[in-house]
Amino acid sequence: MREHTRGCAGLLLAFVGAVTAVLAWAPKARVSVHGGFEGLHRDLSVLYVDLPLIAAGGALLPTAVWLLALRVLRRPWLALLPAVAVLALGVWSLLSWWTPYRPPEIVY
Template sequence: MKEEIKGLAGFLVAGLGSSVALLAWAPLARVSVEGGFDGRHQDLSVLYVDLPLVAAGGALVALAFWSLALRRFHRPWLAALVSVTAIALGIWGLTSWWAPYQAPEFAY
């Protein structure tokens, strides 16, 4: 029974990482989806390229740190703390590094 709870906790950590990554990524990608002034710079590739990569990356980073910390420390609460810290650092890296291309509007 204890192993099942650890597996469920790992699944929940992966879901948390994925959802938090998407929630942090969405405001940055809004400019590409809406397209700026009159929709002239709309780039929907962020939906079929970046969205799955961000969701998978958030889940995999959280799950990798969960399993490594659980294997190393044998304490689920410490593994959860390490995973949440890894998620926070990953989100910080995502929001500071990734920025969608924004073409200039008009040159007057």
């Protein structure tokens, strides 16, 4: 496989990983952006702190695994299998463990 084709495949994997991670994260972060009842729980720090970290993790983690598997397996499309598995595991862990901060309810 030519070098520029391998580089394009790596960029495509990084893009797909970042988009997948952000789309999986967005429904959980909706509460913090929308704010809930009368906007009392609005926390926009999820947009400038969590969003870049989620996108970077989604782009870098599968790409790094793909590059490591490529060095071992020497077949780019065979190395894609562990990268996709790591992306799926990363999205699962994101949906399982990450929860946006919710301040306590205000009692009047």
